[in-house]
Amino acid sequence: MTYLLALDQGTTSSRAIVFDTDGAQVAVAQREFQQHYPQPGWVEHDANEIWATQRDVAIEALAKAGLKAADIAALGIVNQRETLVVWDRATGEPVCRAIVWQDRRTAAMCRQLKDAEPIFRTKTGLLLDPYFTGTKLAWLLDNEPGLRARAEAGELAAGTIDSWLVYKLTNGKQHVTDASNASRTLLLNLQTCEWDNELLDILRVPAALLPAVVDSSGVCGEVSGVDELNGIAIAGLAGDQQSALFGQACFGKGDAKNTYGTGSFLLVNTGTEVAASHQKLLSTVGWRIGGVTEYALEGSVFVTGAAVQWLRDGLGIIKQSADVEALANQVPDTGDVYLVPAFAGLGAPHWDPDARGTIVGMTRGTTAAHIARATLEGIALQSVELAEAMRADTGLAIDELRVDGGAASNDTLMQMQADLLQAKVIRPKVTETTALGAAYLAGLAVGVWPDRPTLAKQWAVDREFEPQISADEAAAKRARWGEAVERAKGWAADD
Missing domain, CATH: 3.30.420.40 (ATPase, nucleotide binding domain)
Structure with missing residues (x-):
């Protein structure tokens, strides 16, 4: 029997679910993590705690299923969207807490940028709202001492939660994001699926910070540095709602x-x-x-x-x-x-x-x-x-x-x-469609399922x-x- 591992990194907890090739749940592990509210309207997470809980539940889920890394065909990651992590490329350590999608600290910035909203709307499909990642990143560079200079010097990496987890899972070898997560940042041109220089200029975001944009289904690295998971292909990435659409x-x-x-x-x-x-x-x-x-x-x-x-x-x-x-x-x-x-x-x-x-x-x-x-x-x-x-x-x-x-x-x-x-x-029958979508994307990439019609028959x-x-x-x-x-x-x- 072949198995897939889905890492489901949510706003309040990290989960891992093992699925078999019928799309049935074999084992699950889940851990909550702390929410930080330093000021009214601000919401933050400890990115290291997110990594630790997600790593630990992955190990736990495999143990519950009685499986080893060699039994897992691939893993897929599905994540809370729009949440921002910035880390040091040399040490792999976050430079500050993650700014969560719910955070409203950039409301004033969004109002100041309203004249540019038609440009963002046309290119990204999004509205100018604190919900999205781009203004969070701009705010951080402007308000955390020394960050802008370090970013421009190429010392820092930024990304959404999928980027952070892939970076940690690959022991710093891969800095990537998938197209679905990238489309939630206010920085991606929907038509080209590439970072847009005009949008980067408006928000004053150095391109050197950003991850490479990859397919949602495709091998983008393999786990190293986590003994119980080493060698597993990372083959599926998607934001939570897009993953649920795929899982359905x-x-x-x-x-x-x-x-x-x-x-x-x-x-x-x-x-x-x-x-x-x-x-x-x-x-x-x-x-x-x-x-x-x-x-x-x-x-x-x-x-x-x-x-x-x-x-x-x-x-x-x-x-x-x-x-x-x-x-x-x-x-x-x-x-x-x-x-x-x-x-x-x-x-x-x-x-x-x-x-x-x-x-x-x-x-x-x-x-x-x-x-x-x-x-x-x-x-x-x-x-x-x-x-x-x-x-x-x-x-x-x-x-x-x-x-x-x-x-x-x-x-x-x-x-x-x-x-x-x-x-x-x-x-x-299976309502864990968010995690299932990540498993499907990963399995397609490594040939566990030949095509989408085969997956549709399992629904x-x-x-x-x-x-x-x-x-x-x-x-x-x-x-x-x-x-x-x-x-x-x-x-x-x-x-």
């Missing part, structure tokens, strides 16, 4: 998936052409294989699963997140209550950082069950907004949505999603949800939701 076998133009986690991320495959968005969605690289780049449109919702955590931790109306389904099912509807979970502003398609969480429509008869149900509907309705924006941008029907992530196990939420989207929602359905309400009823709910969203917008704006 969304290989055809128009195929779409939605991942329900802390936030939600809906991606649709747009084929080999960049689909420009007029709805404030993001154009991004899906993956690059054999030198051929395929693209996706992405919509990001900042708070979905986190809203359920708020019901648990903030309101105390449920004891654990899974309890939300039973509570929501105590009532047949929300009683015209709408909850807009804009706790961190609104993402796509609104991009309103000043929006705030809002509950509208409450009466004296409103209960905890109504609020719980409105929370689930709010999660589904935010995804409907993304899907409608994608339909408008692409002309694609999106009549089928593949789902994954923790909340995809909530049958009530999935039924709401089908109802409000007026489309079939399909939950696969299997757990349950399908069909709409159970009329299109008119769904449209009325969406219109009412739009009114609630308007009440949430701009709340935190100051002079």
Whole structure:
């Protein structure tokens, strides 16, 4: 039997999963690591802790599976996107903590650069927002004493988490990133899949800092310096949402998936052409294989699963997140209550950082069950907004949505999603699609699977949800939701 190892480096934990050639999970290991909040709006990670936890869970997962490095055909890396690491090329040590994708310290810089946003939008498919890596790197060079001079002298290396892990796994031999991660930096030209000199000049980022851009599926090095892993080929790299799209076998133009986690991320495959968005969605690289780049449109919702955590931790109306389904099912509807979970502003398609969480429509008869149900509907309705924006941008029907992530196990939420989207929602048997995508990319590169049609045959359905309400009823709910969203917008704006 042949096995693949997926390293799943997330925002709060590092995981490793061993898969067999049927795509079945053989063993898993996971460790959380510390979050650092040095100032309001700042979020940092210790890059050495990320490396140590990811290395250790890889070793642990192999041990749990009773396997050795020689049993692993290849490993793939999937990672939290946009997070920045800068390190010393000579020592391999980070020069400071990693700046996490959630970090907002560059908000003022983004406002100052607004006149250049059309250039960034055209070339990168992204908006100017602190979310992305480029302004984090520019900020670091301007604010950490001595870094700019060292960067210009070629003494430093920078990259997203995939770059950092490959560098450490190869004992400093490889400084690379894949096209999907590179497309999240504000520095990559989507059309050429190369670093763009004009964008580098605007942000004053020396090209010498940056990694080589490689295929998402392809051998880019092998592990050395970690006894239990030495010799394993590193053959798959992808950002987490693109990896989930691949793991869901969304290989055809128009195929779409939605991942329900802390936030939600809906991606649709747009084929080999960049689909420009007029709805404030993001154009991004899906993956690059054999030198051929395929693209996706992405919509990001900042708070979905986190809203359920708020019901648990903030309101105390449920004891654990899974309890939300039973509570929501105590009532047949929300009683015209709408909850807009804009706790961190609104993402796509609104991009309103000043929006705030809002509950509208409450009466004296409103209960905890109504609020719980409105929370689930709010999660589904935010995804409907993304899907409608994608339909408008692409002309694609999106009549089928593949789902994954923790909340995809909530049958009530999935039924709401089908109802409000007026489309079939399909939950696969394997919901670890983010890690599975990395394993698939690695396995393709070394011939474990011959092609994508073979992988598509492995994708299997757990349950399908069909709409159970009329299109008119769904449209009325969406219109009412739009009114609630308007009440949430701009709340935190100051002079």
